[in-house]
Amino acid sequence: MTGLLDIVRSVDDPELPHLTIGDLGMVRDVAVDGRIARIRITPTYTGCPATEQIRADVEAAVIDAGYEPVVEFEMAPPWSTDDISPEGRAKLHAAGIAPPAPTGDGPVSLDLPVPCPQCGSRRTRLTSAFGATACKALHVCDACRQPFESFKAI
Amino acid sequence: MAADLFTHVLRQGDRALVLSHRLAQWITHAPTLEEDVALANISLDLLGQARHLFTYAGELEGEGHDEDHFAYWRDASEFRNPLLVEQPNGDFAVTIARQVFHDQAAVLYWESMSDSGDTTIAALAVRARNETAFHLQHSAGWLIRLGDGTDESRRRAQAAVDAMWPFTSELLGADDEGALRADGLIGESIESTWQVAVADILLEAGLERPTSIEQRTGGLHGAHSEHLEPLLHEMQGLARAHPGATW
Numbered sequence: 001m002t003g004l005l006d007i008v009r010s011v012d013d014p015e016l017p018h019l020t021i022g023d024l025g026m027v028r029d030v031a032v033d034g035r036i037a038r039i040r041i042t043p044t045y046t047g048c049p050a051t052e053q054i055r056a057d058v059e060a061a062v063i064d065a066g067y068e069p070v071v072e073f074e075m076a077p078p079w080s081t082d083d084i085s086p087e088g089r090a091k092l093h094a095a096g097i098a099p100p101a102p103t104g105d106g107p108v109s110l111d112l113p114v115p116c117p118q119c120g121s122r123r124t125r126l127t128s129a130f131g132a133t134a135c136k137a138l139h140v141c142d143a144c145r146q147p148f149e150s151f152k153a154i
Numbered sequence: 155m156a157a158d159l160f161t162h163v164l165r166q167g168d169r170a171l172v173l174s175h176r177l178a179q180w181i182t183h184a185p186t187l188e189e190d191v192a193l194a195n196i197s198l199d200l201l202g203q204a205r206h207l208f209t210y211a212g213e214l215e216g217e218g219h220d221e222d223h224f225a226y227w228r229d230a231s232e233f234r235n236p237l238l239v240e241q242p243n244g245d246f247a248v249t250i251a252r253q254v255f256h257d258q259a260a261v262l263y264w265e266s267m268s269d270s271g272d273t274t275i276a277a278l279a280v281r282a283r284n285e286t287a288f289h290l291q292h293s294a295g296w297l298i299r300l301g302d303g304t305d306e307s308r309r310r311a312q313a314a315v316d317a318m319w320p321f322t323s324e325l326l327g328a329d330d331e332g333a334l335r336a337d338g339l340i341g342e343s344i345e346s347t348w349q350v351a352v353a354d355i356l357l358e359a360g361l362e363r364p365t366s367i368e369q370r371t372g373g374l375h376g377a378h379s380e381h382l383e384p385l386l387h388e389m390q391g392l393a394r395a396h397p398g399a400t401w
Contacts, residue, residue, distance in 0.1 A: 045199070045202065045281070045285065046199060046202035046203050046205075046206055046278070046281055046282060046285060047198040047199040047200070047201055047202025047203070047285075048202065049198070075206070075274060075277040075278055076273050076274070076276070076277035077277065078277045078278070078280040078281045079281065080280075080281075103284075127188070128188045128191065128192055129192070129288050129291060129292055130188075130191050130192035130194075130195035130196070130288075130292070131191065131195075132191070134195060134198055134199060134202075138188075152288065154281060154284035154285060
């Protein structure tokens with residue numbers, strides 16, 4: 001069901017309106033059986049308050065497409081910022097949000113300066129690991145003197 | 155009696171929920187706007203972890219209880235959180251000392267659970283571990299700045315460390331979970347790693363590590379300090395006054 005999969009993937013993330021849940025790598029599977037569409041989605045940050053809104057938006061999109069939705073949230077394997085697609089990373093950058101660094105296997109590190117999404121300089125500082133939403137950190141660029149957000153790698 | 159997996163998951167959920175509520179009490183009271191946002195974010199992460207843990211506890215229990223049941227419809231004696239997380243916020247140093255001790259334990263706990271034989275907890279553990287690493291970075295950074303700051307900040311930081319220390323042993327595991335460990339459902343003991351890691355943070359902060367303070371325990375078995383009940387009264391009041399209310 002490529003058509004329905006594309007519809008589900010194109011649902012907007014409520015807190016990052018320029019990104020879809022497909023860009024974020026949240027859609028695991030869409031299976032259609034008669035009129036029933038079974039959608040498997042993986043949640044991102046455990047405390048993300050957008051999760052319930054995403055469920056409602058996916059259900060509405062599936063109903064619009066003429067199916068009865070059954071939306072299931074799936075924990076395993078766990079979501080990671082590495083699941084964000086190249087398109088998603090490009091959209092983050094275009095929106096002025098520095099995309100997440102690759103997570104790798106080591107401990108979470110914020111030591112490497114994040115490149116400024118506005119001017120590209122690496123002369124940036126972390127000002128707070130906690131920003132306006134659970135997924136973002138706050139930085140300031142010493143080159144262009146602008147504050148910016150980054151998507152936290154988890 | 156040996157604790158079952160349900161009890162273990164409930165203890166973890168209660169730990170996360172109660173500390174989440176304590177941190178939420180800082181909102182609009184934190185020393186700076188950035189700190190207000192940071193404590194709110196950490197609170198929200200813990201609330202998210204609690205919700206997943208309660209939902210899973212309900213599945214393990216098999217009596218049809220959802221996350222709201224565990225959060226809103228149990229009394230203090232039914233809560234299984236360690237005593238540390240229910241301790242009042244005190245001044246900012248107390249909140250930070252409490253948070254450092256908790257976050258270091260939580261990082262090690264979730265790390266140890268990513269190999270759990272229980273796939274639901276193992277999947278949650280990977281994400282919770284990464285979130286908690288940010289919390290520890292934040293709280294340990296503050297404790298180091300307070301300990302290494304002015305005479306007054308150092309005095310308060312040491313008083314806070316001394317005040318929270320008696321509640322730390324319960325963070326490092328329960329005395330009745332040996333069977334869960336033998337079955338591979340929970341990981342190895344985090345105690346020695348925690349002791350070393352916390353000693354390192356205190357050393358960098360220039361603070362003394364308390365040695366001869368007697369430990370207080372009981373929360374994991376439902377014997378709480380006098381501070382839990384008022385917290386639950388505040389947290390549960392709305393849900394109990396309007397059962398089943400929705401937005």
